Amino acid sequence: MPCIVAGMSVGFALLGLLESGPCHGYDLKRSYDEQFGHGRALHYGQVYATLARLLKNGLVEVESEPGEGPDRKRYAITEAGVTDVDRWLTRPEKPEPYLQSTLYTKVVLALLTGRDAADLLDTQRGEHLRLMRELTQRKSEGDLADQLICDHALFHLEADLRWLELTAARLEQLRDRVRRNT
Amino acid sequence: MRRHPNLGPPLLVAENLVKSFGPTPALDGASLQVYAGEVLALMGPSGSGKSTLLHCLAGIVTPDSGTVSYDGRDMAAMSDAQRSALRRTEFGFVFQFGQLVPELTCLENVVLPLRLAGVRRREAARRAAGLLERLEVADVADKRPGQASGGQGQRVAVARALVTRPRVIFADEPTGALDSLNGERVMHLFIAAARETGAAVVLVTHEARIAAYSDREAVIRDGRVREQEYAR
Numbered sequence: 001m002p003c004i005v006a007g008m009s010v011g012f013a014l015l016g017l018l019e020s021g022p023c024h025g026y027d028l029k030r031s032y033d034e035q036f037g038h039g040r041a042l043h044y045g046q047v048y049a050t051l052a053r054l055l056k057n058g059l060v061e062v063e064s065e066p067g068e069g070p071d072r073k074r075y076a077i078t079e080a081g082v083t084d085v086d087r088w089l090t091r092p093e094k095p096e097p098y099l100q101s102t103l104y105t106k107v108v109l110a111l112l113t114g115r116d117a118a119d120l121l122d123t124q125r126g127e128h129l130r131l132m133r134e135l136t137q138r139k140s141e142g143d144l145a146d147q148l149i150c151d152h153a154l155f156h157l158e159a160d161l162r163w164l165e166l167t168a169a170r171l172e173q174l175r176d177r178v179r180r181n182t
Numbered sequence: 183m184r185r186h187p188n189l190g191p192p193l194l195v196a197e198n199l200v201k202s203f204g205p206t207p208a209l210d211g212a213s214l215q216v217y218a219g220e221v222l223a224l225m226g227p228s229g230s231g232k233s234t235l236l237h238c239l240a241g242i243v244t245p246d247s248g249t250v251s252y253d254g255r256d257m258a259a260m261s262d263a264q265r266s267a268l269r270r271t272e273f274g275f276v277f278q279f280g281q282l283v284p285e286l287t288c289l290e291n292v293v294l295p296l297r298l299a300g301v302r303r304r305e306a307a308r309r310a311a312g313l314l315e316r317l318e319v320a321d322v323a324d325k326r327p328g329q330a331s332g333g334q335g336q337r338v339a340v341a342r343a344l345v346t347r348p349r350v351i352f353a354d355e356p357t358g359a360l361d362s363l364n365g366e367r368v369m370h371l372f373i374a375a376a377r378e379t380g381a382a383v384v385l386v387t388h389e390a391r392i393a394a395y396s397d398r399e400a401v402i403r404d405g406r407v408r409e410q411e412y413a414r
């Protein structure tokens with residue numbers, strides 16, 4: 001299984017996990033691996049680099065405990081951090097290939113933090129369908145080459161959309177699973 | 183989101199429809215608006231109540247509660263005769279399996295609704311033939327539906343639904359029995375012809391590629407509708 005969470009998503013995933021309470025870097029990494037790792041754990045380096053970025057941007061704050069070293073620090077999400085997670089979950093992704101990892105992270109985070117995961121999926125479906133409409137329109141006005149190119153994109157978008165629908169139908173199951181992991 | 187060209191008041195309005203066939207309701211507070219001339223895709227997984235909602239909108243099924251109004255008139259307040267006159271003159275229907283009359287030729291199938299509406303035989307034949315031409319199935323005009331392919335049969339069914347120039351066409355999985363190439367050809371011709379006549383189309387489908395021919399979509403889940411709004 002490929003690494004579930006790519007790039008930017010890691011930051012949002014860590015933030016979302018912090019919504020349930022302040023956490024040491026080590027424990028945060030562990031919850032992350034349980035929810036999103038799927039056999040590919042995060043490196044400590046990446047965890048601390050990401051936390052440093054979040055700290056710099058005011059999305060988390062540090063509650064220090066006596067002693068030395070990174071693991072003396074407890075990270076807490078700030079109000080700005082919660083707003084950031086909100087914004088990320090509410091804004092649909094631009095439909096493009098290999099989106100599943102980002103969408104999966106969003107759905108799991110919404111379920112973990114008690115947000116409306118069905119709504120998130122519906123919004124994303126709308127975004128996908130909007131692009132499919134555009135391509136369908138372009139196809140009906142274009143020549144054979146346009147048609148074939150649009151069809152290729154349409155088949156991929158359709159596959160994504162079917163995944164969105166399947167996930168919507170399995171939200172309850174996924175919610176149970178995700179909650180059990182915490 | 184596409185902007186609707188002339189967004190007047192909705193032509194069809196369903197409010198808070200509830201309809202049960204057993205313990206769990208098929209519709210549980212479903213509301214929907216259909217505007218004149220738009221193509222609206224009604225989506226949702228199988229068994230989610232799409233057909234039931236379509237039947238309520240078309241006055242074929244009476245909801246347990248809630249109202250449907252067409253052009254400002256409450257459908258429940260109409261007599262059976264008025265409702266069936268409405269279905270004959272203002273509505274057109276396309277179903278998954280054409281449901282053409284097997285004993286009649288394809289042309290005669292398309293002529294039939296015009297004759298029922300009192301159009302003279304020659305005029306009816308002329309209009310029906312013109313529409314078959316438009317839908318690229320003139321060559322099966324004199325054949326029986328059984329001799330036409332699935333895709334051809336559906337195009338004849340589309341012609342039959344459009345020929346009376348209805349204001350609303352209800353299409354329930356119109357390409358559901360076709361392979362994807364034929365399905366798209368039918369959709370392309372269907373939607374182009376419907377747009378020419380200015381008919382609103384309520385298109386029930388669970389396929390995104392088919393829904394992509396619409397102007398906007400409404401999704402049914404748990405007996406309720408999540409309706410996309412037009413950008414104004």
Ligand SMILES: Nc1ncnc2c1ncn2[C@@H]1O[C@H](COP(=O)(O)OP(=O)(O)O)[C@@H](O)[C@H]1O
Nearest residue numbers: 203204208226227228229230231232233234235
């Ligand atoms: N005439 C009927 N008698 C009994 N149950 C029905 C009838 N029509 C629909 N249902 C039930 O109502 C629900 C919704 O059906 P339907 O509207 O056909 O869904 P869809 O068209 O989305 O597949 C389903 O559970 C179906 O079994």
Ligand SMILES: [Mg+2]
Nearest residue numbers: 232233234354
């Ligand atoms: Mg159905």
